[in-house]
Amino acid sequence: xxxxxxxxxxxxxxxxxxxxxxxxxxxxxxxxxxxxxxxxxxxxxxxxxxxxxxxxxxxxxxxxxxxxxxxxxxxxxxxxxxxxxxxxxxxxxxxxxxxxxxxxxxxxxxxxxxxxxxxxxxxxxxxxxxxxxxxxxxxxxxxxxxxxxxxxxxxxxxxxxxxxxxxxxxxxxxxxxxxxxxxxxxxxxxxxxxxxxxxxxxxxxxxxxxxxxxxxxxxxxxxxxxxxxxxxxxxxxxxxxxxxxxxxx
Numbered sequence: 001x002x003x004x005x006x007x008x009x010x011x012x013x014x015x016x017x018x019x020x021x022x023x024x025x026x027x028x029x030x031x032x033x034x035x036x037x038x039x040x041x042x043x044x045x046x047x048x049x050x051x052x053x054x055x056x057x058x059x060x061x062x063x064x065x066x067x068x069x070x071x072x073x074x075x076x077x078x079x080x081x082x083x084x085x086x087x088x089x090x091x092x093x094x095x096x097x098x099x100x101x102x103x104x105x106x107x108x109x110x111x112x113x114x115x116x117x118x119x120x121x122x123x124x125x126x127x128x129x130x131x132x133x134x135x136x137x138x139x140x141x142x143x144x145x146x147x148x149x150x151x152x153x154x155x156x157x158x159x160x161x162x163x164x165x166x167x168x169x170x171x172x173x174x175x176x177x178x179x180x181x182x183x184x185x186x187x188x189x190x191x192x193x194x195x196x197x198x199x200x201x202x203x204x205x206x207x208x209x210x211x212x213x214x215x216x217x218x219x220x221x222x223x224x225x226x227x228x229x230x231x232x233x234x235x236x237x238x239x240x241x242x243x244x245x246x247x248x249x
Contacts, residue, residue, distance in 0.1 A: 143209030
């Protein structure tokens with residue numbers, strides 16, 4: 001059986017399903033500067049996963065003498081409380097952009113590489129679209145629409161049901177969250193090196209939404225490198241990169 005389905009059968013209730021969610025200190029960051037480093041790598045981890053997931057990547061970055069900025073985002077930023085979800089996403093993207101600019105102003109990097117995993121890909125593309133100096137983008141599993149992916153995912157059915165109880169259909173949710181959609185954040189991506197990694201068996205961020213994102217980009221002259229596996233699914237695709245990142249850094 002697909003690992004995406006197995007995981008969500010055994011751990012079906014790990015999301016915050018309250019209609020009111022108030023968080024403090026929900027963004028944690030860690031910046032490490034290596035002397036004479038010319039490259040800054042920004043890591044946006046997956047949902048429900050702490051920065052420990054990037055341990056091997058950070059080890060490789062040290063070997064390359066790259067500096068890195070990584071984040072730990074509270075999982076409850078996405079919940080049936082759609083107003084707080086929008087507020088938290090806005091602040092996360094704003095914070096990452098601000099951190100990159102401040103750090104780069106101080107250290108004057110020659111290259112900035114941002115890597116997003118799962119929901120981290122949404123942060124990554126929003127940030128890269130706004131910061132010209134981000135010249136390399138790696139997106140490990142992504143979809144074109146935040147709403148479409150949430151409403152058609154094996155892991156967020158409970159959140160979807162709670163949203164529908166509040167009268168928030170997929171169309172209404174998409175209209176409300178449209179500004180974050182990866183397909184709406186591509187105007188500033190031309191002339192950047194972009195790699196997208198997808199899985200045809202992905203049941204969390206389904207392949208068809210990643211494909212729509214690629215088609216949208218190609219339509220405006222952006223041609224990312226695309227790597228698709230047939231059988232790894234969402235979790236194994238992200239885990240493979242996190243454990244064996246050398247060829248992608």
